[in-house]
Amino acid sequence: xxxxxVIRTKRDRGELSDEQIDWVIDAYTHGAxxxxxxxxxxxxxxxxxxxxxxxxxxxxxxxxxxERMDFSSLSRPxxxxxxxxxxxxxxxxxxxxxxxACGAAVPQLSGRGLGHTGGTLDKLESIPGWRALLSNEEMxxxxxxxxxxxxAAGDGLAPADKKLYALRDVTGTVEAIPLIASSIMSKKIAExxxxxxxxVKVGSGAFMKTLDDARELASTMVGLGTDHGVRTVxxxxxxxxxxxxxxGNALEVRESVEVLAGGGPADVVxxxxxxxxxxxxxxxxxxxxPAKALADGSAMDVWRRMISAQGGDPDAALPEARETHTVTxxxxxxxxxxxxxxxxxxxxxxxxxxARKEDPVQAGAGVVLHAKPGDSVVAGRPLxxxxxxxxxxxxxxxxxxxxxxxxxxxxxxxxxxxTILDRIS
Amino acid sequence: xxxxxVIRTKRDRGELSDEQIDWVIDAYTHGAxxxxxxxxxxxxxxxxxxxxxxxxxxxxxxxxxxERMDFSSLSRPxxxxxxxxxxxxxxxxxxxxxxxACGAAVPQLSGRGLGHTGGTLDKLESIPGWRALLSNEEMxxxxxxxxxxxxAAGDGLAPADKKLYALRDVTGTVEAIPLIASSIMSKKIAExxxxxxxxVKVGSGAFMKTLDDARELASTMVGLGTDHGVRTVxxxxxxxxxxxxxxGNALEVRESVEVLAGGGPADVVxxxxxxxxxxxxxxxxxxxxPAKALADGSAMDVWRRMISAQGGDPDAALPEARETHTVTxxxxxxxxxxxxxxxxxxxxxxxxxxARKEDPVQAGAGVVLHAKPGDSVVAGRPLxxxxxxxxxxxxxxxxxxxxxxxxxxxxxxxxxxxTILDRIS
Numbered sequence: 001x002x003x004x005x006v007i008r009t010k011r012d013r014g015e016l017s018d019e020q021i022d023w024v025i026d027a028y029t030h031g032a033x034x035x036x037x038x039x040x041x042x043x044x045x046x047x048x049x050x051x052x053x054x055x056x057x058x059x060x061x062x063x064x065x066x067e068r069m070d071f072s073s074l075s076r077p078x079x080x081x082x083x084x085x086x087x088x089x090x091x092x093x094x095x096x097x098x099x100x101a102c103g104a105a106v107p108q109l110s111g112r113g114l115g116h117t118g119g120t121l122d123k124l125e126s127i128p129g130w131r132a133l134l135s136n137e138e139m140x141x142x143x144x145x146x147x148x149x150x151x152a153a154g155d156g157l158a159p160a161d162k163k164l165y166a167l168r169d170v171t172g173t174v175e176a177i178p179l180i181a182s183s184i185m186s187k188k189i190a191e192x193x194x195x196x197x198x199x200v201k202v203g204s205g206a207f208m209k210t211l212d213d214a215r216e217l218a219s220t221m222v223g224l225g226t227d228h229g230v231r232t233v234x235x236x237x238x239x240x241x242x243x244x245x246x247x248g249n250a251l252e253v254r255e256s257v258e259v260l261a262g263g264g265p266a267d268v269v270x271x272x273x274x275x276x277x278x279x280x281x282x283x284x285x286x287x288x289x290p291a292k293a294l295a296d297g298s299a300m301d302v303w304r305r306m307i308s309a310q311g312g313d314p315d316a317a318l319p320e321a322r323e324t325h326t327v328t329x330x331x332x333x334x335x336x337x338x339x340x341x342x343x344x345x346x347x348x349x350x351x352x353x354x355a356r357k358e359d360p361v362q363a364g365a366g367v368v369l370h371a372k373p374g375d376s377v378v379a380g381r382p383l384x385x386x387x388x389x390x391x392x393x394x395x396x397x398x399x400x401x402x403x404x405x406x407x408x409x410x411x412x413x414x415x416x417x418x419t420i421l422d423r424i425s
Numbered sequence: 426x427x428x429x430x431v432i433r434t435k436r437d438r439g440e441l442s443d444e445q446i447d448w449v450i451d452a453y454t455h456g457a458x459x460x461x462x463x464x465x466x467x468x469x470x471x472x473x474x475x476x477x478x479x480x481x482x483x484x485x486x487x488x489x490x491x492e493r494m495d496f497s498s499l500s501r502p503x504x505x506x507x508x509x510x511x512x513x514x515x516x517x518x519x520x521x522x523x524x525x526a527c528g529a530a531v532p533q534l535s536g537r538g539l540g541h542t543g544g545t546l547d548k549l550e551s552i553p554g555w556r557a558l559l560s561n562e563e564m565x566x567x568x569x570x571x572x573x574x575x576x577a578a579g580d581g582l583a584p585a586d587k588k589l590y591a592l593r594d595v596t597g598t599v600e601a602i603p604l605i606a607s608s609i610m611s612k613k614i615a616e617x618x619x620x621x622x623x624x625v626k627v628g629s630g631a632f633m634k635t636l637d638d639a640r641e642l643a644s645t646m647v648g649l650g651t652d653h654g655v656r657t658v659x660x661x662x663x664x665x666x667x668x669x670x671x672x673g674n675a676l677e678v679r680e681s682v683e684v685l686a687g688g689g690p691a692d693v694v695x696x697x698x699x700x701x702x703x704x705x706x707x708x709x710x711x712x713x714x715p716a717k718a719l720a721d722g723s724a725m726d727v728w729r730r731m732i733s734a735q736g737g738d739p740d741a742a743l744p745e746a747r748e749t750h751t752v753t754x755x756x757x758x759x760x761x762x763x764x765x766x767x768x769x770x771x772x773x774x775x776x777x778x779x780a781r782k783e784d785p786v787q788a789g790a791g792v793v794l795h796a797k798p799g800d801s802v803v804a805g806r807p808l809x810x811x812x813x814x815x816x817x818x819x820x821x822x823x824x825x826x827x828x829x830x831x832x833x834x835x836x837x838x839x840x841x842x843x844t845i846l847d848r849i850s
Contacts, residue, residue, distance in 0.1 A: 004597045007596065008597045011598075034460075039462070039468075040467065042465065043432075044597075047468075170428075172433045172436055172462075173465055
């Protein structure tokens with residue numbers, strides 16, 4: 001087996017054999033295939049595709065590159081959720097304790113933000129004392145004690161994916177559906193959950209800009225999960241405008257706690273409940289009532305136990321940015337558009353995200369929305385508030401916001417977009 | 426400017442701008458663009474192509490990455506030739522002194538073999554004492570004194586191409602016509618010749634397997650040369666069977682000297698004379714008579730001066746392999762096919778070529794043919810003689826020769842293929 005023949009096969013629109021896939025993933029993980037060879041293969045895959053058998057084998061080879069976790073010792077069924085990433089997407093924060101409060105065990109391995117989308121771990125790290133890095137034993141302890149855990153994936157889980165993901169990020173090969181699907185699913189399957197709900201985002205603030213692309217990605221991932229014995233369902237959800245009223249780390253934690261306290265923006269509450277019902281169904285707990293668990297405080301109780309178990313203080317004051325800048329409504333009427341991508345880029349530039357993996361993030365930075373599409377707005381009143389510790393960033397953030405929103409005098413041309421666009425199982 | 430946006434442009438079937446091309450070639454040469462980024466771009470170029478403007482700019486950027494040579498101080502017009510590589514293609518050896526004997530200056534920068542095709546420098550290094558590496562001053566001295574020089578390209582010439590060529594070799598991105606054309610032409614234009622004749626090989630033993638591909642490559646290169654003020658013409662020539670009766674380093678030197686002495690196989694003599702006439706025409710020396718220069722020994726005189734000027738002894742005995750093995754004719758009749766690729770692979774495996782750039786070659790190793798397609802053959806008589814210093818290689822070489830030739834009882838199904846298939850100017 002040699003790497004050039006593998007590259008040539010895909011370059012010339014052939015099918016990779018099981019042996020070729022197993023060999024190239026193993027050889028890349030161990031350094032016998034070089035980065036420049038794998039990136040050429042990744043580009044050939046992006047341009048020429050892989051069929052379902054190839055994607056399934058590629059995923060299995062990435063799982064086999066590392067350890068698999070085992071939650072079979074838990075007394076409760078496991079349920080997991082993965083979002084493909086969006087702006088203001090803090091759903092994991094209220095969702096994991098909510099589903100745990102309804103009787104499932106929720107082991108939620110999460111990531112950090114890169115580019116314009118935020119990362120769950122960055123958000124939770126704005127809580128004083130909270131730790132993202134747990135050993136496998138600590139993770140099981142938190143899961144047993146609190147019912148849910150949100151933490152970083154260990155280095156032993158799908159190391160081939162870790163290496164390949166970092167390579168794709170710098171070689172223009174992120175946007176390949178077979179590689180996105182196998183990257184997400186290899187981690188989720190290796191993690192050992194019994195069921196999985198995928199939140200596939202569609203729109204300007206998401207990787208998938210069109211419903212067709214999102215549907216293809218969702219079907220591919222549902223197929224992979226099913227093939228590996230994980231009950232998997234996907235919701236396609238809107239990411240043309242941010243979720244909720246905040247984008248930024250501590251800002252999103254505050255909003256999540258409001259949801260757990262029975263309040264919060266309607267779109268965040270609706271999506272949290274919809275995903276909770278899917279997770280509970282997939283875990284065999286169809287009788288549970290997540291709306292009740294939000295209302296009666298039991299989800300909040302799990303949240304407090306989970307945060308405490310990972311070293312955080314659920315009662316501590318959250319960091320606030322030192323400076324703010326307000327963007328006002330230009331003319332009275334109805335807000336008909338507020339672009340997710342632009343808000344994500346602005347939050348990122350204010351310090352909520354990072355340009356390179358090793359950069360720090362600002363806990364308090366981000367954007368607060370004072371209206372959502374469909375809301376009436378009044379000229380001169382605040383539309384957005386920008387938060388940062390470093391006011392020299394305001395100008396750079398404002399450059400991202402030059403064509404972010406539309407206000408219509410009457411609003412008659414506004415058509416509301418549902419949060420949930422489709423369901424694939 | 427950032428590399429990911431350049432990669433994405435070509436990945437998404439866009440046109441690279443002049444600024445993108447200049448930047449990426451310069452940044453790659455200086456290490457600011459990494460190998461894994463350039464290989465992803467090379468694969469995108471291979472699969473999505475480049476238009477004529479992009480190829481021209483790419484070539485110009487590679488020329489600009491290094492120094493340009495200048496032969497304007499010479500009293501004679503310069504003429505150069507490049508072959509895309511084949512099996513038994515020793516034509517440069519008799520051709521350079523022959524054209525010099527007819528009045529042109531022939532600065533022939535040549536390469537080493539890699540894979541199944543031999544390299545001109547490897548062949549000449551079988552002459553005791555001969556040196557391939559000359560400084561620019563030494564090169565000019567040999568050219569002035571002998572009329573022709575065959576040597577390695579200095580490190581200063583198109584360094585971007587050197588780096589990119591080595592990268593393509595290990596990433597399955599060699600077979601991209603825009604990259605092949607710009608690689609060849611950047612070196613030839615930087616070398617500063619006034620005219621150039623391209624020998625584009627077609628057939629099993631060549632990179633280009635079909636006449637259509639060869640024509641596209643030839644047209645691209647002729648266009649690039651013309652755009653840079655180099656009078657350029659291309660011959661498409663047959664490489665379905667080896668040129669001449671030898672493939673291997675010292676074996677091919679011996680055959681070349683036979684041609685210079687007025688003998689040698691007809692196909693080698695014919696192609697040498699055809700290319701000589703093209704080179705002399707392009708250099709403005711249409712009245713010269715290369716056939717006479719072969720017959721009267723003046724080409725041989727230039728050869729002897731050139732070899733001596735580079736440290737070689739033109740009278741020294743050439744190395745011979747320690748062991749031989751004979752493949753006999755299986756049945757009497759007419760040889761209707763003798764495959765160039767298989768013979769090239771066998772010669773390579775016998776030690777005439779190298780698997781990696783740093784490997785040594787055997788001077789005496791190779792294959793001698795005792796018949797060519799169209800010749801009558803008698804069962805049990807020698808068809809091929811394999812030469813090597815390391816007899817354990819015979820078995821490995823014979824594995825390449827299992828379906829290399831056809832013998833027909835009557836030969837009525839044999840259709841001769843002309844050596845020269847087309848001409849593009």
